[in-house]
Amino acid sequence: DIVMTQSPLSLPVTPGEPASISCRSSQSLLNSNGYNCLDWYLQKPGQPPQLLIYLGSSRASGVPDRFSGSASGTDFTLKISRVEAEDVGVYYCMQGLQTPYIFGQGTKVEIK
Amino acid sequence: EVQLVESGGGLVQPGGSLRLSCAASGFTFSTYWMSWVRQAPGKGLEWVATIRPDGGEKYYVDSVKGRFTISRDNAKSSVYLQMNSLRAEDTAVYYCARGIGRIVGATPHYGGFDSWGQGTLVTGSS
Numbered sequence: 001d002i003v004m005t006q007s008p009l010s011l012p013v014t015p016g017e018p019a020s021i022s023c024r025s026s027q028s029l030l031n032s033n034g035y036n037c038l039d040w041y042l043q044k045p046g047q048p049p050q051l052l053i054y055l056g057s058s059r060a061s062g063v064p065d066r067f068s069g070s071a072s073g074t075d076f077t078l079k080i081s082r083v084e085a086e087d088v089g090v091y092y093c094m095q096g097l098q099t100p101y102i103f104g105q106g107t108k109v110e111i112k
Numbered sequence: 113e114v115q116l117v118e119s120g121g122g123l124v125q126p127g128g129s130l131r132l133s134c135a136a137s138g139f140t141f142s143t144y145w146m147s148w149v150r151q152a153p154g155k156g157l158e159w160v161a162t163i164r165p166d167g168g169e170k171y172y173v174d175s176v177k178g179r180f181t182i183s184r185d186n187a188k189s190s191v192y193l194q195m196n197s198l199r200a201e202d203t204a205v206y207y208c209a210r211g212i213g214r215i216v217g218a219t220p221h222y223g224g225f226d227s228w229g230q231g232t233l234v235t236g237s238s
Contacts, residue, residue, distance in 0.1 A: 054224035061226075
């Protein structure tokens with residue numbers, strides 16, 4: 001199974017400041033079309049998860065452009081250009097290349 | 113508007129069975145993979161099962177293989193999870209999710225889990 005490792009697990013943030021979360025996979029997530037099957041999800045308190053980024057860097061419908069995803073080999077990064085109060089919650093990366101689909105441990109983002 | 117509404121959760125004794133349902137609306141159900149993802153109390157997300165748009169292929173996490181069965185009825189725009197031989201460690205909120213992709217023409221397109229239901233709680237306890 002592919003192992004997904006997120007860091008940090010806790011991230012205090014200041015509104016208006018940038019923030020980033022890292023995720024590392026134990027093997028390449030490139031599919032046959034050359035895209036990384038890596039998603040980012042945000043679970044706000046008391047809500048189901050919501051898709052933010054898929055294929056490593058494609059923003060899901062309705063996701064603000066302050067969220068961006070990037071990849072370098074097996075290292076993936078989610079960046080928030082300017083954190084807003086509504087961005088608090090737990091962020092998960094997930095590999096969708098092969099079953100079992102595996103989520104990272106989650107990064108809890110909270111306001112300082 | 114895409115909607116996924118789960119039902120069927122509840123309290124069940126270890127060894128018991130439960131059938132979860134997910135009613136979908138607002139999209140062409142028969143063109144999407146559909147999945148179940150669970151979250152134990154206070155824990156992270158765990159993928160459970162996925163079924164292909166035509167129901168021809170099904171995938172499971174090892175911990176539920178042989179006990180859980182995912183199925184779908186495209187005429188009713190619904191996906192199901194039959195859960196047998198339930199264990200205490202199956203206690204979780206079970207989310208129905210659209211994805212991991214869809215069929216466009218004859219080509220599969222990856223899209224992640226792009227819509228989620230509110231979840232239904234399954235508690236395995238005596």
